[in-house]
Amino acid sequence: MNYPNGKKQDSSRSAMANTGKAFSNRGMSLEEDINITNSFYLDSAIAVIHKKPTPIQIVKVNYPKRSAAVITEGYFKQASTTDYNGVYRGKHIDFEAKETKNKTRFPLANIHDHQLNHMQAVVKHGGISFLLIRFAQFNETYFFPVEKLFPYWDDKLSGKRKSIPYQIIKNEGYVIPFHYQKRIDYLAIIDKLYF
Template sequence: MTIRYPNGKKYVPAQRSARVENKNLSFSNRGKTLEDELNETNEYYLSHNKAVIHKKPVPIQIVHVKYPARSAAVITEAYFRSPSTTDYNGVWKGKYIDFEAKETKNTTSFPLQNIHEHQVEHMKKVTEQEGIAFLLVKFASLERYFIVPYEYFEEKWERMIAGGRKSITLQEMEDISIEVYAGFNPRLDYLAALDSLLQKPEVDTRLKGRKTYE
């Protein structure tokens, strides 16, 4: 199936590397994408009445459909009806949650080109309405995960706009983020990290080294 953006440009999905595909699957979560891990975690939250958080559906306009059989239909071409905002949203403890999930193969920095301007604007508006907006970044090669609150991410984004560095270094990521440690069930308890952050709002950029399972 061919999917195109609103401007007509063909959508080409990112290819997973052979390194990721060939991970040793004898370990229960090896080879899973960040999306897989988050979907499993969100199912756990829902089944245990901890939160209602889902991946946002992507609005697609179907253009061409083929019918190879009377009882089957195959979509051969479609367009994204509008630019996507962020990946996940929902409700947790009466708070609105909205976040973008990104993976990087880099081991030393997170490229800001992975984020789009309309996504930044969306997170800004969520924050202005007192919702909780953040990035959840996975350094795939390092198997490390970080929650970056929007207000801290915004500083790095504005730095790039002003002509500065176009990435967030791993050191900076450690300084401005809450690190999430992968577990078994739930796989990625990112709400525990948020809870830790919200309980200590006076904590500024001195977030380095804080764990989610204290």
């Protein structure tokens, strides 16, 4: 499958997941790790959290006789919300996952204005909203509550800065240890922070 940014998914990485050789976290994308984690949560009746489908603007569809409708022209649309949401222990969960190859900072260009507005609204209405940020070079994934993002976002809007330093995320965020099944066990962090 291809992605909007023109990158192809590395099929050798997906294959690794199936052979069970990916015992270390290295080599799988954050999205793949989150999907595996969410499947584990669902199958173990821990939580119901899904990735939303990619929004597509459908322009042309063909309806061949005796077979499925085929979309022959469509475009990727920018998401107006976050990618993941669901319910855990009665709470609404809503988050965005971002991976960076940067070693010193997390560029805020990774988050869109309307996504931040959405996360703010979710928190206002009593939901739990956060970022999962992976620094790919260090193979570290952090839980970063959206409330801690707001001051940096204000700095971005006022032109003061365009990123959050790695050290800030390390200090103010919560590193998520890697497990084999619960690869990115972000609910463990939620248990500590919100219950």
